[in-house]
Amino acid sequence: MRWTGFWIGAALFLVLAYASTFMVTNTFFFFVGYVMLQFVVLATAWNILGGYAGYVNFGTSAFFGVGVYTAVALFKAFALPLPLQILAAAVVGTALGVATGMMTLRLRGIFYSIATVALVIILETFVVNWKFVGGAAGIQIVRPSLPSFFPTYEGMLFVVAAVLVVIAVAVARYVEGSWIGRGLRAIRDDELAAECSGVPTLRLKLIACGISGALMCAIGAPNPMYQQFAIPGAAFELPYSVSPLAMALIGGTAHWIGPVLGALLLSATQQYLSVTISSELSLLALGVMLVLFVIAAPEGLVGLLRKVGLFKTGTVRPSNEKGKGT
Amino acid sequence: MSAPLLKVENVSKRFGGFTALDSVHVSINPGERFGLIGPNGSGKTTLINCISGSLRNDTGSIVFGGEEIGKLPAYVRLRRGIARSFQIPRPFRSMTVLENLLIPIDFGGHGQSSRQAMDEVGVILEKMGLASKADVMSSQLSQVELRKMELARAMAARPKLLISDEAMAGLSSSEIDEVLALLFKLNGEGITIIMIEHIMHAVMRFSQRLVCLEAGRIICEGTPQEVVGNARVQEAYLGA
Numbered sequence: 204m205r206w207t208g209f210w211i212g213a214a215l216f217l218v219l220a221y222a223s224t225f226m227v228t229n230t231f232f233f234f235v236g237y238v239m240l241q242f243v244v245l246a247t248a249w250n251i252l253g254g255y256a257g258y259v260n261f262g263t264s265a266f267f268g269v270g271v272y273t274a275v276a277l278f279k280a281f282a283l284p285l286p287l288q289i290l291a292a293a294v295v296g297t298a299l300g301v302a303t304g305m306m307t308l309r310l311r312g313i314f315y316s317i318a319t320v321a322l323v324i325i326l327e328t329f330v331v332n333w334k335f336v337g338g339a340a341g342i343q344i345v346r347p348s349l350p351s352f353f354p355t356y357e358g359m360l361f362v363v364a365a366v367l368v369v370i371a372v373a374v375a376r377y378v379e380g381s382w383i384g385r386g387l388r389a390i391r392d393d394e395l396a397a398e399c400s401g402v403p404t405l406r407l408k409l410i411a412c413g414i415s416g417a418l419m420c421a422i423g424a425p426n427p428m429y430q431q432f433a434i435p436g437a438a439f440e441l442p443y444s445v446s447p448l449a450m451a452l453i454g455g456t457a458h459w460i461g462p463v464l465g466a467l468l469l470s471a472t473q474q475y476l477s478v479t480i481s482s483e484l485s486l487l488a489l490g491v492m493l494v495l496f497v498i499a500a501p502e503g504l505v506g507l508l509r510k511v512g513l514f515k516t517g518t519v520r521p522s523n524e525k526g527k528g529t
Numbered sequence: 530m531s532a533p534l535l536k537v538e539n540v541s542k543r544f545g546g547f548t549a550l551d552s553v554h555v556s557i558n559p560g561e562r563f564g565l566i567g568p569n570g571s572g573k574t575t576l577i578n579c580i581s582g583s584l585r586n587d588t589g590s591i592v593f594g595g596e597e598i599g600k601l602p603a604y605v606r607l608r609r610g611i612a613r614s615f616q617i618p619r620p621f622r623s624m625t626v627l628e629n630l631l632i633p634i635d636f637g638g639h640g641q642s643s644r645q646a647m648d649e650v651g652v653i654l655e656k657m658g659l660a661s662k663a664d665v666m667s668s669q670l671s672q673v674e675l676r677k678m679e680l681a682r683a684m685a686a687r688p689k690l691l692i693s694d695e696a697m698a699g700l701s702s703s704e705i706d707e708v709l710a711l712l713f714k715l716n717g718e719g720i721t722i723i724m725i726e727h728i729m730h731a732v733m734r735f736s737q738r739l740v741c742l743e744a745g746r747i748i749c750e751g752t753p754q755e756v757v758g759n760a761r762v763q764e765a766y767l768g769a
């Protein structure tokens with residue numbers, strides 16, 4: 204699939220999402236849909252570093268929570284409109300991603316992972332003590348008036364999430380096919396050999412950290428509007444760290460479609476289980492599926508589809524982009 | 530005489546309390562075929578790691594093409610023209626043989642077009658007898674094929690200096706002859722080559738100059754005949 208096909212698919216998806224805001228009257232559809240799309244973005248963002256480069260981020264919730272609170276702070280202070288909140292969150296996420304990377308990535312692999320766990324704790328503690336955004340008790344968000352071209356708030360936020368999905372997937376797809384993706388893959392396979400083959404490993408890892416952080420924070424930004432409430436305990440919640448990782452691994456990390464499939468499948472299952480039975484059980488289901496996949500299908504859904512011949516990838520050819528890594 | 534391509538001066542490297550390289554001096558001229566021998570653990574790979582940037586030397590200087598490179602990261606040194614193979618092959622396992630070779634081409638900073646790159650890879654794979662393996666995953670290769678791919682990947686970087694770290698271990702004698710012929714040919718094209726090798730007849734035949742390391746020190750330097758005839762070398766290395 205080349206870019207034309209991709210963009211046609213993306214446009215179709217956005218048109219359908221927008222049309223659904225007029226056609227679907229059941230708001231539950233939008234609640235479920237929003238959460239699913241949110242996880243597609245998070246899993247896709249996680250995969251850019253965790254899947255392509257093999258650096259496992261256990262702190263997705265730190266980035267998500269920072270996105271949530273960037274939006275809350277800017278909304279409360281300046282009544283900034285949602286698109287600008289998202290943009291600001293992306294900028295903060297880039298900075299946070301790069302900064303975390305700079306502090307930890309010179310050390311290899313596991314040290315990065317440990318540091319990301321610490322990051323969640325540090326940032327949550329910071330927000331808990333930040334009175335302006337409500338502290339530990341949380342803060343109520345009063346939604347501003349709805350733009351006239353959307354019939355409902357739920358519908359609008361669903362479309363916003365859909366737009367972020369398209370951006371995230373397009374970015375992941377670009378990274379994957381570009382010199383960045385090829386360098387990250389070399390890093391994941393053998394960082395020392397990559398460096399000795401001319402791959403600027405530190406720089407590429409920082410780029411991946413920045414992109415990944417930007418997307419994670421960006422999808423955090425509309426969440427307070429969706430919940431009409433923000434509380435640190437929920438914004439920095441463990442499932443935001445565990446689920447994207449599990450979704451990417453279950454979907455398959457080698458191809459951008461993997462995290463998308465994994466997120467859709469898992470978040471649908473999880474929501475079904477938490478509505479019908481309980482949310483604890485849905486987390487358990489996630490864990491069980493992760494273990495099953497790691498054992499039985501280490502290359503995830505994408506690997507399974509490939510095995511049965513339903514999914515093909517083109518062979519990689521050299522890129523002739525200019526200025527790569529120089 | 531022209532200025533040396535590579536000048537290693539007073540280079541030492543310690544691992545904790547253990548001295549792996551002790552004030553090593555090596556000077557290599559452009560176009561030279563240079564052999565490095567020494568018993569296991571004498572510091573040959575460590576020296577290569579310091580030159581290629583996988584390790585930083587604790588003391589001394591490493592000058593390549595007139596530039597001090599001792600503090601440059603490995604990827605920059607590759608782009609300056611230093612390529613090395615690994616003694617224990619380090620393939621990119623999720624990639625095919627072809628894709629493995631495209632990494633140094635994509636990141637080597639020579640700015641080839643994709644057509645040129647494919648042509649270049651084709652030529653190298655042909656030379657190394659890996660043409661039929663181009664689309665095979667590198668994780669499926671035999672040890673011998675992996676060693677060949679190590680050399681092929683280093684060549685793909687278009688190096689000025691190619692360092693081969695025991696590339697011939699495990700190869701059959703006809704394969705050794707092939708690789709030797711290939712290295713001679715590369716050298717004929719102007720590439721300077723450092724060969725680390727345990728296979729004495731190969732390194733004797735190949736090298737114009739030979740250095741013998743023992744316990745991190747250079748104990749002898751000269752023509753292959755001089756070095757092999759040296760009493761200390763015989764004692765340390767050849768176990769005479």
Ligand SMILES: Nc1ncnc2c1ncn2[C@@H]1O[C@H](COP(=O)(O)OP(=O)(O)O)[C@@H](O)[C@H]1O
Nearest residue numbers: 544547549567568569570571572573574575576
């Ligand atoms: N990264 C390292 N950490 C600690 N010791 C090392 C390291 N690399 C090499 N050494 C030690 O340095 C010595 C020289 O090793 P090496 O350069 O690999 O020898 P050679 O290539 O000549 O066989 C050995 O004793 C080895 O154990």
Ligand SMILES: [Mg+2]
Nearest residue numbers: 573574575616
């Ligand atoms: Mg060695």
